[in-house]
Amino acid sequence: xxxxxxxxxxxxxxxxxxxxxxxxxxxxxxxxxxxxxxxxxxxxxxxxxxxxxxxxxxxxxxxxxxxxxxxxxxxxxxxxxxxxxxxxxxxxxxxxxxxxxxxxxxxxxxxxxxxxxxxxxxxxxxxxxxxxxxxxxxxxxxxxxxxxxxxxxxxxxxxxxxxxxxxxxxxxxxxxxxxxxxxxxxxxxxxxxxxxxxxxxxxxxxxxxxxxxxxxxxxxxxxxxxxxxxxxxxxxxxxxxxxxxxxxxxxxxxxxxxxxxxxxxxxxxxxxxxxxxxxxxxxxxxxxxxxxxxxxxxxxxxxxxxxxxxxxxxxxxxxxxxxxxxxxxxxxxxxxxxxxxxxxxxxxxxxxxxxxxxxxxxxxxxxxxxxxxxxxxxxxxxxxxxxxxxxxxxxxxxxxxxxxxxxxxxxxxxxxxxxxxxxxxxxxxxxxxxxxxxxxxxxxxxxxxxxxxxxxxxxxxxxxxxxxxxxxxxxxxxxxxxxxxxxxxxxxxxxxxxxxxxxxxxxxxxxxxxxxxxxxxxxxxxxxxxxxxxxxxxxxxxxxxxxxxxxxxxxxxxxxxxxxxxxx
Numbered sequence: 001x002x003x004x005x006x007x008x009x010x011x012x013x014x015x016x017x018x019x020x021x022x023x024x025x026x027x028x029x030x031x032x033x034x035x036x037x038x039x040x041x042x043x044x045x046x047x048x049x050x051x052x053x054x055x056x057x058x059x060x061x062x063x064x065x066x067x068x069x070x071x072x073x074x075x076x077x078x079x080x081x082x083x084x085x086x087x088x089x090x091x092x093x094x095x096x097x098x099x100x101x102x103x104x105x106x107x108x109x110x111x112x113x114x115x116x117x118x119x120x121x122x123x124x125x126x127x128x129x130x131x132x133x134x135x136x137x138x139x140x141x142x143x144x145x146x147x148x149x150x151x152x153x154x155x156x157x158x159x160x161x162x163x164x165x166x167x168x169x170x171x172x173x174x175x176x177x178x179x180x181x182x183x184x185x186x187x188x189x190x191x192x193x194x195x196x197x198x199x200x201x202x203x204x205x206x207x208x209x210x211x212x213x214x215x216x217x218x219x220x221x222x223x224x225x226x227x228x229x230x231x232x233x234x235x236x237x238x239x240x241x242x243x244x245x246x247x248x249x250x251x252x253x254x255x256x257x258x259x260x261x262x263x264x265x266x267x268x269x270x271x272x273x274x275x276x277x278x279x280x281x282x283x284x285x286x287x288x289x290x291x292x293x294x295x296x297x298x299x300x301x302x303x304x305x306x307x308x309x310x311x312x313x314x315x316x317x318x319x320x321x322x323x324x325x326x327x328x329x330x331x332x333x334x335x336x337x338x339x340x341x342x343x344x345x346x347x348x349x350x351x352x353x354x355x356x357x358x359x360x361x362x363x364x365x366x367x368x369x370x371x372x373x374x375x376x377x378x379x380x381x382x383x384x385x386x387x388x389x390x391x392x393x394x395x396x397x398x399x400x401x402x403x404x405x406x407x408x409x410x411x412x413x414x415x416x417x418x419x420x421x422x423x424x425x426x427x428x429x430x431x432x433x434x435x436x437x438x439x440x441x442x443x444x445x446x447x448x449x450x451x452x453x454x455x456x457x458x459x460x461x462x463x464x465x466x467x468x469x470x471x472x473x474x475x476x477x478x479x480x481x482x483x484x485x486x487x488x489x490x491x492x493x494x495x496x497x498x499x500x501x502x503x504x505x506x507x508x509x510x511x512x513x514x515x516x517x518x519x520x521x522x523x524x525x526x527x528x529x530x531x532x533x534x535x536x537x538x539x540x541x542x543x544x545x546x547x548x549x550x551x552x553x554x555x556x557x558x559x560x561x562x563x564x565x566x567x568x
Contacts, residue, residue, distance in 0.1 A: 039056065039131055039132055039133045039134070040053075040054065040056055040057045040060075040113070040130075040131060040132035040133075041053065041054040041056070041057070041129075041130070041131050041132075042054070042057055042073070042129075042130050042131075042132075043120075043127050043128065043129050043130070044073050044089070044117075044127065044128040044130065045125075045127060045128075046093060046126055046127075046128075047072070048072045048073045048074055048086075048089060049069065049070070049071070049072055049073070050068050050069060050071055050073065051069075051127060053068060057132075060104075060106045060107075060108070061076070061106065062106075062107050073089070074086055074089075076104050076105055076106070077102055077103070077104060077105070078102065078103035078104070078105055078110060080103075081102040081103050084100065084102065085100060085102045085115070088100040088115070088117070089117065089128065092117040092118065092119050092128050093119055093126060093128065096118065096119045097117070097118050097119070098116075098117050099114070099115065099116050099117075100114075100115050101113070101114055101115070101135070102115055104132070111134055111136045112134070112135050112136045112138075112139040113132040113133060113134055113135060114132065114133045114135050115130060115131070115132050116130065116131050116132075117129065117130040117131075118130075187531075188225075188229050188531075189226075189229065189531035189551070189552045189553060190454055190457065190531045190552060191454075191456070192222055192225060192226055192229075192552070192553045193457055193460065193531065193552035193553040193554070194454065194456030194457050194459075194460055195218070195222045195553075196219060196222045196223065196226070196553045197456075197457070197460030197461075197464070197553065198456070198459075198460055199215050199218050199219040199222065200219070200464075200555070200556060201460065201463055201464070202215045203215055203216075203219075204467070222553075226553060228368070231368040231369060231372055232368065234295075234372050238372065238375045238376070238379070243376075243379065245289040245292060245379065245380065246289050246291065246292075247287050247288060247289055248287065248288075248289070248290060249285060249286075249287055249405055250285065250286065250287075250288065250290045251283075251284075251285050251408045252278070252282055252283065252284055252285070252286060252317060252329065252408065253278050253282070253283050253408050254408070255290055255293065255294070256276060256278055256297070256315060256317055256331075257276060257278075258294070259294055259297045259298055259301065259315065260274060260276045260301075260315055262294075262298060263298065263301045263302065263305065266302065266305050267305055267313060270305060270308070270309075271310070272305060272308055272310070272311065272312060272313055273311070273312035273313070274312070274313050274314075274315070275312060275313070275314040275315065276314075276315050276316075277314060277315070277316040277317070278316070278317050279317075279318065279319070281319045281322075282317045282318060282319050282329060283407060283408040284327055284404055284406070284407055284408060285404070285405050285406040285407065285408050286327065286402035286403060286404055286405060287402060287403045287405055288380070288400070288402050289380070292376050292379075292380075293380075293400075295372075295373075295376065296331075296373045296376055296377060296398060297315070297331060297333070299369045299370070299372070299373050300333040300373065300396045300398075301313060301315060301333050302369075303333075303369065303370070303396070304333050304334075304335035304337065304394070304396070305335075307335065307337040307338050307394070308335040308336055308337035308338075308393075309337065309338070310336070311335070311336030311337070311393075312335070312336055313333065313334070313335045313336075314332075314333070314334045314335075315331075315332070315333055316331070316332045316333075316334070317329055317330065317331050317332070318330050318332070320399060321401075322404075324404075325403060325404060326401050326402065326403055326404060327401070327402055327404050328399060328400070328401045328402075329399065329400060329401075329402065330397055330398070330399045331397065331398055331399075331400075332395055332396070332397040333395065333396050333397075334393065334394070334395040335393050335394055335395075336392070336393045337393050337394060338390070338391065339388050339389050339390040339391050339392050339393055339394055340386070340388040340390065340394055341388075341390050342388075345386060345388060348370050348386070349370050349371055349373075349374040349384070350371060373398070377398045377400065380400045381400065381401060382398055382399050382400035382401070383398065383399055384396070384397070384398040384399075385397060385398075443468065443469020443470075444468045444469050444470050444560075444563055444564065444567055445469050445470070446470045446471075446491035446492060446563065446567040447470070447471050447472070447473075447489075447490050447491050448465055448470050448471070448472045448473075448490060448491060448492050448493070448494060448563075449472065449473050449474075449475060449481060449484055449485065449488075449490045449492075449493045449494070450462060450465070450472050450473070450474050450475065450493075450494045451475040451476075451477070451478060451480070451481035451493060451494065451495045451496055451499065451504065451507065452474070452475075452476075452494070452496045452499075452529065453476050453477055453496060453499045453500060454496075457496075457529075457552075458474060461494065461529075462474065464556055464559065467556075468560055468563065470563075473488070473490075476499075477499040477500050477501040477502055477507075478495075478499050478501065478502030478503055478504055478506055478507030478510075479501045479502040479507070480501075481493065481495065481502075481504075481507045481511075482502070482507050482510045482511060482514075485511055485514070485520060485524060486514065486519070486520075489521055490524060491525070491567050492524070492525045492526070492527065492563065492566055492567055493511070493524060493525070493526045493527070494527050494529050495507060495508060495526050495527065495528055495529060495546065496529045496530070497528055497529065497530040497531075497541070498530070498531070504528060504529075504530075504544075504546075505540070505541075505544040508526050508544045508545045508546050509544060509545055511524060511526065511545075512545040525547045525548075525566040525567070526545065526546045526547055527546065527547060527548045527549070527550060527562055527563075527566065528541040528546045528548070528549045528550065529550060529552065530549065530550075530551055530552065531551070531552040547566060548562050548565075548566065550562060
């Protein structure tokens with residue numbers, strides 16, 4: 001109405017409305033995000049009851065909102081995990097954050113969750129804002145992997161046990177094999193000693209040309225059989241990993257020349273020229289197992305001579321490479337023999353392998369030699385091979401790297417000097433016949449006790465000792481040997497190791513006990529006579545108290561050398 005005044009206050013609420021709209025939009029955004037998160041989201045009060053949650057949790061609980069508000073979070077935790085999760089909830093309110101893995105129980109089953117909780121303050125009240133990620137598939141995969149690992153570990157343990165049992169069986173088999181070889185070696189070498197020994201004695205007697213030829217043939221056959229036994233023993237030792245190298249200092253020049261001289265008679269018997277070629281750069285002194293290296297080279301030269309009807313065989317050594325400490329040498333054996341076809345050459349280094357069956361019939365042999373050579377060369381860290389042409393000849397070679405310890409000023413090259421009168425089929429026999437007069441010229445004049453149970457070996461050793469100029473008594477076993485040395489004084493005892501009643505090892509120990517008790521006149525030299533030839537035999541003999549060792553079959557000069565050293 002007219003004359004009245006109206007008082008009005010106006011306030012700008014544009015910002016407030018804008019803030020409220022922003023809050024509404026933010027809440028709507030947050031709600032939309034939470035509702036679309038695949039994992040779980042929830043807010044708990046300090047008593048563990050749900051204050052807020054997302055649709056994912058509500059769907060899994062399959063409860064109404066009012067029912068959810070009355071639900072304690074621990075009620076859906078798997079019973080075995082509740083104490084652990086309750087402790088983690090307390091940790092959130094105490095320290096502000098906690099993380100845990102737990103199993104949640106829903107209507108669709110038990111699921112594994114990674115749970116994460118943080119403490120929040122709303123209006124002065126503390127709440128737990130939590131999230132959960134379903135890791136059931138991951139846990140199942142981990143458990144599967146764990147189970148697979150456990151299965152694999154069990155299989156490994158089972159396999160290891162199987163391997164241990166198999167290794168134990170292999171060890172026992174190898175031990176049985178070694179024992180068998182030791183027995184076989186003894187049983188074969190003992191009669192061989194008698195055969196070769198009697199042939200040796202026969203060659204010292206007056207024989208007609210035909211008789212001498214027969215004895216030489218018998219001796220040659222015995223030596224071939226002995227070589228076969230040695231090859232089988234070597235092969236077995238290599239396969240069992242029991243063959244060790246005995247490295248010593250030796251001159252390469254002297255070594256090659258020595259092999260050449262050893263094989264000169266065999267070459268002369270076939271009318272072959274044997275050459276030796278060592279250039280100056282190979283005149284070095286090295287560390288190597290000269291015995292095993294000689295075995296390799298002798299085998300290769302022997303094969304070359306065997307398969308060369310006419311012409312020559314050449315032993316050579318060349319330097320392949322050299323440093324300050326090492327030299328790599330190639331040893332070669334070349335011949336003008338029958339040659340080897342390319343398709344057959346690859347099989348030669350296998351055990352019991354020959355070029356073909358006719359080779360064995362025509363030339364003899366078992367095919368073990370090259371196999372042993374290959375394994376010996378590889379044991380030395382080297383390699384072996386050949387080049388050949390059928391009808392022209394063959395070159396076998398092997399390379400080894402050796403430590404250098406010095407130089408050798410002596411050079412050897414050219415044709416190997418043949419022994420005088422070394423005509424075919426006569427050189428070896430002449431050397432053997434000449435040994436007996438030499439023995440008679442230098443008598444030993446010792447009184448020796450022979451402890452040996454084999455009648456043929458008794459006969460051989462006694463006659464051999466008589467040729468040496470010795471007198472001797474006989475004991476048939478170790479017990480008789482101990483009794484004999486009690487009654488009579490001897491200069492030396494030849495003690496067979498394997499005898500009935502009491503073996504040579506025990507007998508030696510008993511004799512040493514008598515010496516310690518002062519019942520004998522000083523120390524009595526004892527030489528082991530053994531048909532065993534495997535690693536450890538010499539050491540065993542020396543440990544038993546013996547002074548020296550000689551393996552059957554033995555040559556007269558071998559025994560004489562030992563007796564000369566031990567008989568004062």
